[in-house]
Amino acid sequence: MTTTPTPSRPPVPGPPQDTSPTFVGMPTFHRAARAALDDTQQRRNLHHATRTIRDKRSRAVAELPHWEELRRAGAAAKDEALDHLADYLIRLEERLTAGGATVHWARDAAEANRIVLDIVRAKEAEEVVKVKSMVTQEIELNEALEAAGVNAWETDLAELIVQLGHDRPSHILVPAIHRNRREIRDIFQREMAAVGRPAPKDLTDEPSRLAEAARLHLREKFLRARVGVSGANFAIADTGSLVVVESEGNGRMCLTLPETLISVVGIEKVLPSWDDLGALLQLLPRSSTGERMNPYTTIWSGVHEGDGPQEVHVVLLDNGRTHVLGDRLGRQALRCIRCSACLNVCPVYERTGGHAYGSVYPGPIGAVLNPQLRGTESDIDRSLPWASSLCGACYDACPVGIDIPELLVELRSRVAGDRGRTAESVAMAATTWLFSDPRRLTAAQRATGVAGRLVGDRTIRSVPGLGAWTNARDLPNPPPESFRTWWARERGGGTREGSGR
Amino acid sequence: MLEPRDDVVPSEPRTSGQRVALFATCFNDTLWPETPKATVHLLERLGVSVDFPADQTCCGQMLTNSGYGSSALPLVRRFVDVFGGYDAVVAPSGSCVGSVRVQHRRIAEESDDDSLADRVAELGPRVYELSEFLVDVLGVEDVGASFPHRVTYHPTCHSLRMLRVDDRPLRLLRAVRGIDLVELPEAQECCGFGGTFALKNADISISMGSDKARHVVGTGAEVLVAGDNSCLAHIGGILGRWRTGIRPMHLAEILAATEGTPA
Structure with missing residues (x-):
C-alpha cells in the first residue's frame, strides 16, 4: 500500500446504524446456517452459481499481469478518499451543486427515506423505477415508500425476481442466486399479473424466454415512471459525477428516462478524482461478473438541459459509516466496492447462502461490515465474526485488498471483550x-x-x-x-x- | 528406481555452522509427537543439527483467533525469548508459522512494548514452515525419502494463503521414491477445520470437511498428506468415521520415511 497521509481532520465517529426492522431478532449465524444447510435445492443452486462466477473471475483476473498493481491503486484511491473524507465530500457537494444537482445530507436510514419521500411527493408521483442498489436496500427505501403509498419497482432482473417472489436478496451482485430458473418461471407466472403486464401463459424456463417476459413487463414501467431512484458505484469529487455500472441496460433506462432522478449514495463511495476510475472500472467488472468490461456504464454530472433528468437529487448517507471510519483497523472495510468476489469464493457462504447473515450485506464482507456498521448488540451481529474458518480466500479475491480475516479476528476480540467473564x-x-x-x-x-x-x-x-x-x-x-x-x-x-x- | 543416490544430501548443508531450532508446536508436541520426531530424523539425515529448546510452548494462535489476542501476548514474548537467538526456526505446521509471522507482529504492535515489536519483526522472517526450510534454506527437493504408496496432498489454507508455500510441498513429494502422487480435486478449498470454527459452526465445518473427504476418497489414495495435523485431524476424523481406511499423514512423516525405516 502506498503511504497513507495523515487525515486532515480527525474523523468524528458517528453512531452505529439501527438494525433494520427486517433483521431485528435474527438468530445467531450458526442457527440460521443450520436451516440453510438442510435446504438441498438451495445448496445445489448456490454451488453451481458460485462455481460458475468463481471460474469466470479467475480467468478474467489471470488475463491481467498487473492485477496486483491495480489492486494497490484501487485501495490507495479509496484510502485517500477515506482519510480525507470530509474534504472530498465538501468538494463533491460543490461540484454537484455547480452542475445543477441538489445535494441532501442524511444521518441515518429514516432521514434518507424521508428526504426521498418528500421529493417523490413534491413531484406528485405514485411510483418510482429503481436501479439495482445496495444502499436503498440497506435503508429499506422500498418498504418506506410503500408504507406511504408509493410503488417502488425494481428493474434489475434478479431484483425483480426477488421482489415478485416476496423474498429477500441473498447475494450482493446476484440477489436471486438461491433461485433456479424453474422457480423463477413459477414466480413470474404467479406474480407478474398483479403488478403489471402478466407473464406469457406458455412461458418456459428458458433463460431467453424469462428475460423477454421481464423486458416486456418492465418496459411499460420505464416509459410511465416520472421518478427514477438509484444508488451509485462511485461519486467523483473533482468533477461532481456519479457512476453506475450495470449489465442489463435497465439502469440506463431509469437514469435517463424519468424527469426526476434521486440517487442515494453512501459517503464512502466518493473517489478523489476522475483519474481514479481507470483502476476501479477494471477491478470491479472482473471481480464481480468476471467480465473485462461491464456492458453499461452511466456517468452523469448534474443536469443537462434537454438531455436526461431535469431534476437531479443526491442524498449523501452516513448510516453508521463514520462510526466505521473512526476505527483505525476497521475503516478498510469502507473500501468495499460491492463486487461480491468474496462471497463467490467463500466456502461458508456457498453452503449457507446470504440470508443467514441477517443483512443485505452477506458473505465475508458482511461478516465484517455489519458488526461495524450496526455495532455488536444483536445476536446476529455478535455471531458474524465467527462465520468464517479464516481460510483467507476472501482476502485473496478482494480487488481493494480488504484484509477480511484480520478484521474478523479483531472483531472477535471486541465481542469477547464485551462479554466479560464467560x-x-x-x-x-x-x-x-x-x-x-x-x-x-x-x-x-x-x-x-x-x-x-x-x-x-x-x-x-x-x-x-x-x-x-x-x-x-x-x-x-x-x-x-x-x-x-x-x-x-x-x-x-x-x-x-x-x-x- | 530405488537404488540409493549420493546426490540427495548436500555434502555440506547450507545451514552449516548456524543454529537451527525446532518449534514443535504445542499440538504436535502433545497430540502428534510422531511429526516433530519425523522432522528431527529428516533434518538430521540432511545433515542439519537441530535443537529443541525446551522452554517453548505455544504460538497462541487459538487465543488470538478466539478473540483473546491480549492473552496471547505473554506467549509472543516467550516465543521471541526462546527462539530469538537462533539463526533459523523450523516448524512442521503452516498454521502456527502463519501465526508467528503474521499475527505476532500485530499483537506486539498493539502492546506498549516497542522493543518487543522490533524483536518480533526481526525474528519473523527466520521462522520457516518445513517445506520452506527444505526448499528455500537447504535448497533440496529430493530429500532421499521412499514411500511406495498412493498419496494425495491437501494444501492447508494458512500454508497456501498466509505463507504462500505454493508448490514446495508438491515438489518435495514428487521426488519421493515409489510414491504415486494423485491430484486432489478442488484442493485449494478449505477443509472446514478453522480452529474453534470446527466447534462453534460445527454444521458448516462438517459440511466442508465432508466435501473435502469425498474428494479424497475419489482419488483412490491410501494416504492423505498435509502440512498441518489440525486440518488432518478434522478430515481424517471424517474419513475415519466413514470407515474409508484412508490414513492421514503429515508431510514430515512421509519425507522422513526411507526404505530402511518405512513410515
Whole structure:
C-alpha cells in the first residue's frame, strides 16, 4: 500500500446504524446456517452459481499481469478518499451543486427515506423505477415508500425476481442466486399479473424466454415512471459525477428516462478524482461478473438541459459509516466496492447462502461490515465474526485488498471483550497460564499420556462434552508420550531439560 | 528406481555452522509427537543439527483467533525469548508459522512494548514452515525419502494463503521414491477445520470437511498428506468415521520415511 497521509481532520465517529426492522431478532449465524444447510435445492443452486462466477473471475483476473498493481491503486484511491473524507465530500457537494444537482445530507436510514419521500411527493408521483442498489436496500427505501403509498419497482432482473417472489436478496451482485430458473418461471407466472403486464401463459424456463417476459413487463414501467431512484458505484469529487455500472441496460433506462432522478449514495463511495476510475472500472467488472468490461456504464454530472433528468437529487448517507471510519483497523472495510468476489469464493457462504447473515450485506464482507456498521448488540451481529474458518480466500479475491480475516479476528476480540467473564474467557485464561510455563505443559501432557495408554488402539468415536466434534468425526488417539518427553530421553542434551522433574 | 543416490544430501548443508531450532508446536508436541520426531530424523539425515529448546510452548494462535489476542501476548514474548537467538526456526505446521509471522507482529504492535515489536519483526522472517526450510534454506527437493504408496496432498489454507508455500510441498513429494502422487480435486478449498470454527459452526465445518473427504476418497489414495495435523485431524476424523481406511499423514512423516525405516 502506498503511504497513507495523515487525515486532515480527525474523523468524528458517528453512531452505529439501527438494525433494520427486517433483521431485528435474527438468530445467531450458526442457527440460521443450520436451516440453510438442510435446504438441498438451495445448496445445489448456490454451488453451481458460485462455481460458475468463481471460474469466470479467475480467468478474467489471470488475463491481467498487473492485477496486483491495480489492486494497490484501487485501495490507495479509496484510502485517500477515506482519510480525507470530509474534504472530498465538501468538494463533491460543490461540484454537484455547480452542475445543477441538489445535494441532501442524511444521518441515518429514516432521514434518507424521508428526504426521498418528500421529493417523490413534491413531484406528485405514485411510483418510482429503481436501479439495482445496495444502499436503498440497506435503508429499506422500498418498504418506506410503500408504507406511504408509493410503488417502488425494481428493474434489475434478479431484483425483480426477488421482489415478485416476496423474498429477500441473498447475494450482493446476484440477489436471486438461491433461485433456479424453474422457480423463477413459477414466480413470474404467479406474480407478474398483479403488478403489471402478466407473464406469457406458455412461458418456459428458458433463460431467453424469462428475460423477454421481464423486458416486456418492465418496459411499460420505464416509459410511465416520472421518478427514477438509484444508488451509485462511485461519486467523483473533482468533477461532481456519479457512476453506475450495470449489465442489463435497465439502469440506463431509469437514469435517463424519468424527469426526476434521486440517487442515494453512501459517503464512502466518493473517489478523489476522475483519474481514479481507470483502476476501479477494471477491478470491479472482473471481480464481480468476471467480465473485462461491464456492458453499461452511466456517468452523469448534474443536469443537462434537454438531455436526461431535469431534476437531479443526491442524498449523501452516513448510516453508521463514520462510526466505521473512526476505527483505525476497521475503516478498510469502507473500501468495499460491492463486487461480491468474496462471497463467490467463500466456502461458508456457498453452503449457507446470504440470508443467514441477517443483512443485505452477506458473505465475508458482511461478516465484517455489519458488526461495524450496526455495532455488536444483536445476536446476529455478535455471531458474524465467527462465520468464517479464516481460510483467507476472501482476502485473496478482494480487488481493494480488504484484509477480511484480520478484521474478523479483531472483531472477535471486541465481542469477547464485551462479554466479560464467560466459561470461554476462563478457559482461555487457563490456556495462557498453562502455556506460560513449560513445566505446566509437561504436567498436562502426562495426563494426555495416561489417557493415551488407557485408550490404546481403540478408535475414539464419542467423548462427553465434545459432541460438536464427535457427532461426525473420530478423535485422534492421544499418544502415550509427548514429543518433549521423547526428546529429553533420546537427545537429552538439548538446551534446558524443561520436563519439570 | 530405488537404488540409493549420493546426490540427495548436500555434502555440506547450507545451514552449516548456524543454529537451527525446532518449534514443535504445542499440538504436535502433545497430540502428534510422531511429526516433530519425523522432522528431527529428516533434518538430521540432511545433515542439519537441530535443537529443541525446551522452554517453548505455544504460538497462541487459538487465543488470538478466539478473540483473546491480549492473552496471547505473554506467549509472543516467550516465543521471541526462546527462539530469538537462533539463526533459523523450523516448524512442521503452516498454521502456527502463519501465526508467528503474521499475527505476532500485530499483537506486539498493539502492546506498549516497542522493543518487543522490533524483536518480533526481526525474528519473523527466520521462522520457516518445513517445506520452506527444505526448499528455500537447504535448497533440496529430493530429500532421499521412499514411500511406495498412493498419496494425495491437501494444501492447508494458512500454508497456501498466509505463507504462500505454493508448490514446495508438491515438489518435495514428487521426488519421493515409489510414491504415486494423485491430484486432489478442488484442493485449494478449505477443509472446514478453522480452529474453534470446527466447534462453534460445527454444521458448516462438517459440511466442508465432508466435501473435502469425498474428494479424497475419489482419488483412490491410501494416504492423505498435509502440512498441518489440525486440518488432518478434522478430515481424517471424517474419513475415519466413514470407515474409508484412508490414513492421514503429515508431510514430515512421509519425507522422513526411507526404505530402511518405512513410515
